[in-house]
Amino acid sequence: MPNSLDLGLPVGRTSSAMAGAVDHIRAARRHLKTMTMAAVRSLDDRGWVLAGDFGLRLLRVLLLLSLWRTVLPETGATSGMTRAAVLTYTLIAEAFASQLTLGTGIELALTSGDIANRFLRPAGVFGQFTAEMVGAGLRDLLLFSLPLFCLAPLLGVNPLPAGVGAALLFACSVALALLVAAALDFIFASIMVLLEHSVYAMMKLRTAVSALLSGAVIPLALMPWGIGEVFGYLPFAALASAPLRIYTGTGDALLLLALQAAWVAVLWPLAHLMWSANRERLVTHGG
Amino acid sequence: MSVLTTVAARWRVQAHLDFMWMTKDLRFFLINVVGDVILNLAGVTAVFLLAERFDGIGLWARDQVIFMLGYAALVRGFLDVGFSYNVLHISRRIGRGQLDHLLVQPQPLWMGLLTEGFMPFSGCWSLLTGAGITAWAVVQLGAGFPVQWWLLFGANLLASCAMALAFSFLWGALAFWAPVAAEEMSSRAVGFLYQLKAFPLDGLSAVVLTGMLTVLPVGFVAWYPSRQLLGIAAPHLWHTPLAALLLALVAGIVFKKGMEHYAQTGSQRYIAWGHRG
Numbered sequence: 001m002p003n004s005l006d007l008g009l010p011v012g013r014t015s016s017a018m019a020g021a022v023d024h025i026r027a028a029r030r031h032l033k034t035m036t037m038a039a040v041r042s043l044d045d046r047g048w049v050l051a052g053d054f055g056l057r058l059l060r061v062l063l064l065l066s067l068w069r070t071v072l073p074e075t076g077a078t079s080g081m082t083r084a085a086v087l088t089y090t091l092i093a094e095a096f097a098s099q100l101t102l103g104t105g106i107e108l109a110l111t112s113g114d115i116a117n118r119f120l121r122p123a124g125v126f127g128q129f130t131a132e133m134v135g136a137g138l139r140d141l142l143l144f145s146l147p148l149f150c151l152a153p154l155l156g157v158n159p160l161p162a163g164v165g166a167a168l169l170f171a172c173s174v175a176l177a178l179l180v181a182a183a184l185d186f187i188f189a190s191i192m193v194l195l196e197h198s199v200y201a202m203m204k205l206r207t208a209v210s211a212l213l214s215g216a217v218i219p220l221a222l223m224p225w226g227i228g229e230v231f232g233y234l235p236f237a238a239l240a241s242a243p244l245r246i247y248t249g250t251g252d253a254l255l256l257l258a259l260q261a262a263w264v265a266v267l268w269p270l271a272h273l274m275w276s277a278n279r280e281r282l283v284t285h286g287g
Numbered sequence: 288m289s290v291l292t293t294v295a296a297r298w299r300v301q302a303h304l305d306f307m308w309m310t311k312d313l314r315f316f317l318i319n320v321v322g323d324v325i326l327n328l329a330g331v332t333a334v335f336l337l338a339e340r341f342d343g344i345g346l347w348a349r350d351q352v353i354f355m356l357g358y359a360a361l362v363r364g365f366l367d368v369g370f371s372y373n374v375l376h377i378s379r380r381i382g383r384g385q386l387d388h389l390l391v392q393p394q395p396l397w398m399g400l401l402t403e404g405f406m407p408f409s410g411c412w413s414l415l416t417g418a419g420i421t422a423w424a425v426v427q428l429g430a431g432f433p434v435q436w437w438l439l440f441g442a443n444l445l446a447s448c449a450m451a452l453a454f455s456f457l458w459g460a461l462a463f464w465a466p467v468a469a470e471e472m473s474s475r476a477v478g479f480l481y482q483l484k485a486f487p488l489d490g491l492s493a494v495v496l497t498g499m500l501t502v503l504p505v506g507f508v509a510w511y512p513s514r515q516l517l518g519i520a521a522p523h524l525w526h527t528p529l530a531a532l533l534l535a536l537v538a539g540i541v542f543k544k545g546m547e548h549y550a551q552t553g554s555q556r557y558i559a560w561g562h563r564g
Contacts, residue, residue: 056479059495059503063483066490070345071337195318205322208329217333224340 030123035135054144061094061148064217065155079221079228085248086219087157092247093216093240095148095159096174098140106189126275130182137178162249169253173243176260180238183267184210190274193281215241221250235263293394297402309408323412327363331356331420334485345489350427351517352487357421358516359484359509362447364414367406370452374404375477378459381545382470384554396546428517436516439524443512446531450507451480453531457538463545466554484508504534 065087072083081089106129109115118125152159161167184206192202211217213236220228220241231237238260245251309316338344338352347355366375373379377400380386389399425432432440459473483505488496500506512527514520 053475056475056503059498060479060483062495063486063488063491063499066488066492066495067337067344067486070487070490071341195314202322205326205329208326212329212332218336222340223336 027123027127031127031131034123034128034131035138037132037135057094057097057144058148061091062155064090064094065157081219081221081248081250084158085250086222088159089219089244089248089250091148091152091155091157091159093244095145096141096243097216098137098144106185110189110192126182126186126271129185133182133185134178161247166246166249166253169257170243170247173246173253173257173260176257176264177239177243179264180235180260180267183264183271184235184239186271186275187267190271190278193278194274210236210239213237214239215244219244219250233259235267238263290398294398294402297394297398298405301402301405302407305406305408305410319409320412323367323410324416327360327413327416330363330481331360331485334487344487346519347487347489347514350424351513351519353420354424354428354517355487355509355513356485357417357419357424358444358447358513360417360420361414361444362417362451362484362508363481364411364417365444365448366451367410367413369410369448370404371406371410372404374400375452375455376459376471376473377456378462378469378471378473381459381462381549382466384466386549387554440516443516443524443527446528447508447512449531449535450504450527451477453535453538454480454504456542457534460538460541460545463549479503480505480508484510486510500530504530507531 068083068086068090072078072086074083076082078086106115109118109129115125118128121128149159161170188202188206213231213234215228215231215237216239220231220237222228223231232241242251242256242260246253246256309319334344334352335356338347338349343349344352373385380389389396389403392399455473455477458476459469461469461472480503483499488499488506488510491499496506500511507527507530512524515522515524515526
């Protein structure tokens with residue numbers, strides 16, 4: 001039976017409000033389909049590569065956990081964080097690394113020339129990339145985050161959040177982190193187009209800088225000279241530090257969420273502005 | 288012309304091309320320099336901040352940690368200078384069929400791989416960053432190291448670079464059999480080494496540590512040779528060169544097997560239904 005949304009009726013036959021609603025639903029379906037495709041894409045011929053990646057990530061979390069056990073005392077708090085809280089922070093940072101450090105992949109599309117195809121598709125460029133990013137995050141959530149979460153007690157780490165409220169606010173915070181990540185990605189892509197700089201160099205630079213400033217590797221509170229406090233107000237902190245502090249109950253949740261929301265409000269208009277200003281400069285090089 | 292003279296001549300050509308490329312535009316030059324320095328610093332900053340905050344990490348004093356970070360940055364710097372243009376990330380060349388571009392040249396494959404990735408001007412900024420960190424750490428350590436120590440330092444550094452290269456080639460050779468799936472295999476392997484190269488591995492369990500020194504030899508990139516050189520562990524300074532030699536041997540055998548397979552199947556790049564069409 002044909003779906004009423006796929007009848008292909010001219011817009012003029014319905015009321016304008018109805019037509020607007022139908023358009024929105026169609027757009028949402030397109031993005032949902034894109035998310036699904038992104039979620040299952042790497043499982044076709046790259047399943048074993050994915051398994052290898054997950055193995056490496058597991059080793060990384062083991063290494064970081066051992067590092068914290070070496071430097072932090074078993075009891076008492078260091079800069080407001082107990083060793084148990086830091087271990088939970090580290091494990092959750094790795095479990096949700098894909099969600100907290102997501103990129104849209106726009107840089108690769110720029111260098112491979114795939115961006116040209118994106119402009120031909122019946123959906124906005126921002127929407128396509130964001131849907132793919134969320135889809136990839138869902139895949140990692142099911143295949144890596146949940147297994148690691150279950151494995152945590154064997155690693156001597158309590159994976160549970162500070163409370164039910166913290167878990168709910170964490171979900172909100174991750175959603176805001178995704179929005180900040182996508183906006184930063186589009187801003188970096190615009191800068192790359194503006195500077196006509198190497199895609200790979202820009203990607204590596206962004207990954208290295210955001211891993212450090214976001215608090216994904218080292219909690220900002222444990223950085224020396226109080227620089228963590230300064231980093232806490234930068235947009236990168238909205239990517240990892242904010243959700244992780246909410247999860248572990250080591251920060252003021254409402255203040256952290258407000259900061260994230262403020263960065264979303266600032267960065268998205270900036271991303272739109274920069275992309276609009278630079279898209280005409282876009283030159284692709286092929287793969 | 289002797290082999291060494293030929294290699295030197297190839298390097299000179301690459302150096303000239305690299306210099307011309309690097310100096311074509313002042314803005315491009317500055318962006319590259321600043322980008323490389325930031326990238327290499329960011330790779331070691333996390334551990335440095337920890338060492339500063341806790342005045343060392345476990346058995347390692349703060350300045351010893353900085354020495355290890357400098358050593359790790361030097362390894363990356365040498366690989367950037369000597370094996371760019373996807374020579375280090377060899378699976379990309381194999382997966383994309385770009386190995387053919389080397390095979391049609393009138394020189395042995397090894398010579399192409401040894402010389403084609405030489406980028407002394409655009410790649411040296413990481414190397415200089417590493418040299419700066421190491422020099423600073425050596426001064427802070429305040430130990431007058433004898434000439435013999437510096438020779439061992441050089442040998443271990445060379446071995447660490449060889450270890451990373453061999454590891455990348457070993458995993459990258461998978462692209463001979465699975466060009467699409469394994470095209471980015473070397474990037475993953477090298478990315479893993481680069482991510483973890485700066486961490487002290489002392490606190491790991493025996494099983495994981497053994498894995499980090501054998502299956503995934505990240506320990507040999509900086510941690511193991513640094514602790515030997517600084518006397519944190521018993522000084523078995525030949526361990527890293529020996530491990531590098533063994534891994535290079537294994538990588539060479541696997542790569543040769545891959546080449547034999549490649550001779551039968553060829554590249555997918557230039558056929559209509561290949562993944563790059």
